Every structure is written in C-alpha cells, then in structure tokens.
Amino acid sequence: MATKAKKKPASAKAKASNGQEKKRVWLMYPPQKITRPILWELGQKFKVVTNIRQASVTEEIGIVCLELDGKGAEIAAAIKWLGKNGINVEPVEINVMAS
Amino acid sequence: MEKRMQSNAGFMKALKCRECGREYPLAATHVCEFDFGPLEVVYDYALIKKSLTRATIESRPNTMWRYRELLPVAEDPTVGTQVGFTPLIKADRLAKALGIRELWIKNDAVNYPTLSFKDRVVSVALSRAKELGFTTVACASTGNLANSVAANAAAAGLKAYVFIPSDLEQGKIVNSLIYGAQVISIKGHYDEVNRLCAEIAGKYGWAFVNVNMRPYYAEGSKSMGFEIMEQLGWRLPQHTVVPMASGSLLTKIHKSYQEMSKLGLVTETPWHMHGAQATGCNPISQAQKAGLDFFKPVKPNTIAKSLAIGTPADGFYSLKVMKESHGHAEDVTDDEIRDAIKLLAECEGIFAETAGGVTVGVAKKLIASGKIPAKDSAVLCITGNGLKTLDAVMGHCGQPREIKPSLREFEALLAAEKQSPVNA
Structure with a gap:
C-alpha cells in the first residue's frame, strides 16, 4: 500500500461521516439548453443538494461550477442524467487525462 | 513535514486562487475552497531579485534548474536534475521556407530523459512531492506525461501509478511499462475515464502530478520561456508560437516573460503569444478567431493526439493571454x-x-496572413519527439528505392534521378 503524506491532500470529492459525499463539477450548457431549468429538474429527480459557486451565461454557452452534496450513487445518477440531457459534465480539474 | 515546509518555503509565498485571489498554504492542493478556481504559486519577487542575477544563472549547470528561485521547490531539486536547457536553433532554412526574417526553434524533442517538454513539469512536481513527504506519485495520460512520470519516478525511487485509456497504442504503453510503473488501463469513453481519474486522485493520498500537485507541476513549463530568453542573448522574442492542449504551456511561457521583465533580467519589449491547435480539436483557436473569451467543448478527431483535449482546463486563461499580448x-x-x-x-x-x-503549420499560416509580420522574429516551441508518433507519418514520407547488389543498378538509378530528380 502506498505511503500517504501526513496531511491528506484536498479532495475533489470529500466523504462525510454520515455517508454523504460532496462532488465538484463544471457544467457546460449548449445554447439550446440554456433556457431549460435543468438544475431545478435535477433537484426534483434526485436527492442531491446543488450549490452554485461560479456561473457565466451568454447566448453561446452556459458555464456553471457546481457542488453536489448527497449519497454517492445519487450523485453518480444525477451526473449521468445531466450527460443524457446534453450537458457536458467535467470534474472541477476539467481535463485530468493529460497528453 | 507540512509544518516545516510552511516555515521553509524557499522563494514561494503561498498558493493563490486565480479567480478570487484567496491565499492558501503551500500544500498539495489545487482548488480554491470558495469558488473552486485553480490555485497558482506566488513568489517573493523582492527576495528573488536579491539573489538572482544573469551572472548567477550563467554560473550554474545547463539545466532548467539554473532558474530554481523561480521554480516552486523549497530546497534544491531532487528529481530530474538534468532536465532542460534544450537547444534553441536559428532556423534559417525554415525561415526562408516560411517567408520570415528570423526564426528560432526551441527543441524540446531532445529534452532529457523522455524526449518531451513534460520532463520539465514532472521534475518540478516530483521534486515538490518529495519535499511534501509523498512516496507514491500518479498521473492520467495518453502519452508524454505518462512516459515522463514513469521514468522520473523510477530514477527517484518513487512508486508510480499511470492511468491510461484502454485504446492507447501499444508503443506508448511500452514507454511507461519499461520503467516499472503500475500502468492501469481504463475502459470507457474519455469523459468517464477522465471523471474516474479525478475521483481516484481525490480518494488516495498520492501526489497526482496534474491534480493535487498541479500548481507546482504547471510552473515547470516556465523554464522553457526562461531558457528562450537567455539563449536569445537575454532578450524577449517578438513572437512565440506554442502548441495548445490544455493551454497551460502558453500561459506559463507568458508568465516567464513577465517574471524576467519584472526582475530586470531582460529589458521589457513587446511580445506576442500565439497558440497552435489541430483543426480536429480546436476549441481555443476557434474561440480566439471568433473573438470570444470562452471556448466551447469539442470532440477531438486529429492525428495530433498529444493536443487532443476537447475541454481544455486553461482554455480561458490562454485566450486571455493571447488577447493581452x-x-x-x-x-x-x-x-x-x-x-x-x-x-x-x-x-x-x-x-x-x-x-x-x-x-x-500554424506558424506558416500566421506568417502568410501577416499576423506574424515577415520583417519580425519568431520562436517556435517544439514539445515532443517524432519517434513517438511514427504512425502519424508512416506511408506519407516516401519509400526507400530497392536495388540488387550491383553497382550497375545503382548507377542506373543515379542516372534516372539526374534526368528527373526525386527531391526537386
């Protein structure tokens, strides 16, 4: 098993003691989706708390930096649903897979 | 260890959010807790100015570490101490072919040890990781970064995990496996693989070079810019053409020019940063040409795999740099x-x-369109070696001509060539 640093590095996904998780993502909306209240719909469909930390909406693109708080499986399902609905979902680091 | 590092930060002052400016200790962390903006290393330039002179730099070995005060390590580097100081070549024949007065090639195709500029960022990330007490390092990569992490970790005695997409070419995998790295191939679409890697990086206490070590890692790119200025005879280039994947290299070379100017190591003269992408993955160039300050994600489809990032993390910042410069x-x-x-x-x-x-190719277009004036001077940044992407050119660079072991056949071939030269 790998040795850890004494202080655990900050995590993009923190797990709380009650089984709740927090995940940070960037959402990118194509122009045709900008007027749809997708985050409201997400709140209705999934038991996930959404917390917007940054946002920018223009005619060309909508960009939202979001924290999702809930059970791991519920967050995963919500992210999958966003993808199915044409929203580009990236981790807070955006491109982790480098060249 | 953490406590020691905070009191002994070398020439670093803090990590700072690029969005809101909040400061953080110099730990293995990369995102602002407030607005999730990326963190960047800030330095004590007054202190650096006292110790860093042209003479000091010139007295040091020919590696990227001759600018160590401007690189994010607290003490002397321990990984990749031979990296950098690659040749800057005056490319007169290419200048003539492209129609420009003066042209230079910064050739990181021969960077040590893995023949790409990634050795610069990796040596910084791993040196800093060791200072912070890590013994396991990791990365997610489709090529050059994986090779560099595997090689530099091996030489430093660090355990390395390398995550790759399952459709990666065999040659690229061998280039990481040979160093004894733990290579994990992940099946799935790019988006899923990317998100899983972010999750793994967050879950394990490793030094993930392009995630929790990113503020340090990215600074290593500045060394390419420092070297360009010194090799030009301590002056700023008029034009620099830089390939863009995430866009980070372009922003860091720009930062290196700003720092050297601020420290008085070069006289500040106007410089222009130009970004190069493949048409099959051009989110940043598309946005720049349309005059936008944001990019739209694209699905990559190009032979330039090392630039195939459809959602570039530093896209916004590289657009800003191109606009400013x-x-x-x-x-x-x-x-x-x-x-x-x-x-x-x-x-x-x-x-x-x-x-x-x-x-x-992009430099050729920019010169032809006058965006880089023919009377000016430009530096082109070459970031990796052709031996790594042989497949891309195979079948496109001619064939050898075969003869029997007979002098007569050879002379007939030469005579035929004289009549209709092959490389006219």
Whole structure:
C-alpha cells in the first residue's frame, strides 16, 4: 500500500461521516439548453443538494461550477442524467487525462 | 513535514486562487475552497531579485534548474536534475521556407530523459512531492506525461501509478511499462475515464502530478520561456508560437516573460503569444478567431493526439493571454500537420511529433496572413519527439528505392534521378 503524506491532500470529492459525499463539477450548457431549468429538474429527480459557486451565461454557452452534496450513487445518477440531457459534465480539474 | 515546509518555503509565498485571489498554504492542493478556481504559486519577487542575477544563472549547470528561485521547490531539486536547457536553433532554412526574417526553434524533442517538454513539469512536481513527504506519485495520460512520470519516478525511487485509456497504442504503453510503473488501463469513453481519474486522485493520498500537485507541476513549463530568453542573448522574442492542449504551456511561457521583465533580467519589449491547435480539436483557436473569451467543448478527431483535449482546463486563461499580448490562434488539418513535420525535418533536421507539425503549420499560416509580420522574429516551441508518433507519418514520407547488389543498378538509378530528380 502506498505511503500517504501526513496531511491528506484536498479532495475533489470529500466523504462525510454520515455517508454523504460532496462532488465538484463544471457544467457546460449548449445554447439550446440554456433556457431549460435543468438544475431545478435535477433537484426534483434526485436527492442531491446543488450549490452554485461560479456561473457565466451568454447566448453561446452556459458555464456553471457546481457542488453536489448527497449519497454517492445519487450523485453518480444525477451526473449521468445531466450527460443524457446534453450537458457536458467535467470534474472541477476539467481535463485530468493529460497528453 | 507540512509544518516545516510552511516555515521553509524557499522563494514561494503561498498558493493563490486565480479567480478570487484567496491565499492558501503551500500544500498539495489545487482548488480554491470558495469558488473552486485553480490555485497558482506566488513568489517573493523582492527576495528573488536579491539573489538572482544573469551572472548567477550563467554560473550554474545547463539545466532548467539554473532558474530554481523561480521554480516552486523549497530546497534544491531532487528529481530530474538534468532536465532542460534544450537547444534553441536559428532556423534559417525554415525561415526562408516560411517567408520570415528570423526564426528560432526551441527543441524540446531532445529534452532529457523522455524526449518531451513534460520532463520539465514532472521534475518540478516530483521534486515538490518529495519535499511534501509523498512516496507514491500518479498521473492520467495518453502519452508524454505518462512516459515522463514513469521514468522520473523510477530514477527517484518513487512508486508510480499511470492511468491510461484502454485504446492507447501499444508503443506508448511500452514507454511507461519499461520503467516499472503500475500502468492501469481504463475502459470507457474519455469523459468517464477522465471523471474516474479525478475521483481516484481525490480518494488516495498520492501526489497526482496534474491534480493535487498541479500548481507546482504547471510552473515547470516556465523554464522553457526562461531558457528562450537567455539563449536569445537575454532578450524577449517578438513572437512565440506554442502548441495548445490544455493551454497551460502558453500561459506559463507568458508568465516567464513577465517574471524576467519584472526582475530586470531582460529589458521589457513587446511580445506576442500565439497558440497552435489541430483543426480536429480546436476549441481555443476557434474561440480566439471568433473573438470570444470562452471556448466551447469539442470532440477531438486529429492525428495530433498529444493536443487532443476537447475541454481544455486553461482554455480561458490562454485566450486571455493571447488577447493581452496581441497574439493570435490558428489551427491546421491532419494533412497540413504531416506536411509541416516533413518541412521541419527537411529544413532543419528535426523530427518532431505531431504537436510540432501543428506548431510549424500554424506558424506558416500566421506568417502568410501577416499576423506574424515577415520583417519580425519568431520562436517556435517544439514539445515532443517524432519517434513517438511514427504512425502519424508512416506511408506519407516516401519509400526507400530497392536495388540488387550491383553497382550497375545503382548507377542506373543515379542516372534516372539526374534526368528527373526525386527531391526537386
């Protein structure tokens, strides 16, 4: 098993003691989706708390930096649903897979 | 260890959010807790000015570490101490072919030890990781970064995990496996693989070079800019053409020019940062050409795999740098990339990977359109070696001509060539 640093590095996904998780993502909306209240719909469909930390909406693109708080499986399902609905979902680091 | 590092930060002051400016301790962390903006290293420039002179730099070994005060390590580097100080070549034949007065090639195709500029960022990330007490390092990569992490970790005695997409070419995998790294191949679409890697990086207490070590890692790119200025005789280039994947390299070379100017190591003269992409993955160049300050994600489809990032993390910042420095972006097709690789090889004897073809091809377009004026001088950044992307040019650079072991056959071939030269 790998040795850890004494202080655990900050995590993009923190797990709380009650089984709740927090995940940070960037959402990118194509122009045709900008007027749809997708985050409201997400709140209705999934038991996930959404917390917007940054946002920018223009005619060309909508960009939202979001924290999702809930059970791991519920967050995963919500992210999958966003993808199915044409929203580009990236981790807070955006491109982790480098060249 | 953490406590020691905070009291002994070398020439670093803090990590700072690029969005809101909040400061954080110099730990293995990369995102602002407030607005999730990326963190960047800030330095004590007053302190650096006292110890860093041209004479000091020139007295040090020919590696990227001769600028160590401007690199994010608290003490002397321990990983990749031989990296950098690659040749800057005056490319007169290529200048003539592209129609520009003066042209220079910064050739990281021969960077030590893994033949790409990634050795710069990795040596910084791993040196800093060791200072912070890590013994396991990791990365997610489709090529050059994986090779560099595997090699540099091996030489430093660090355990390395390398995550790769399952459809990666065999040659690229061997280039990481040979160093004894733990190579994990992940099946799935790019988006899923990318998100899983972010999750793994968050879950395990490793030094993930391009995630929790990113503020340090990215700073390593500045060394390419420092070297360009010193090798030009301590002056700023007028134009610099840089390939863009995430866009980080372009922003960091710009930062290196700002720092050297601020420290009085070069006289500040106008410089222009130009970004190069492949047409098959051009989110940043598309946005720059349309005059936008944000990019739209694209699905990559290009032979320039090392630039195939459809959602570039530093896209926004690289657009800002090009705007500030009155630079431009352009993109080139796969055929133009191959032609440019051949042109560079035939003119200067340098075999670059596909990203190098992108840089040369874009420079050609920018010069032809007058965006880089023909009377000016430009530096082209070549970031990787052509031996790594042989597949991209195979079948596009001719065939050897075969003869029997007979002098008569050879002379007949020469006579035929004289009548209709092959490389006219």
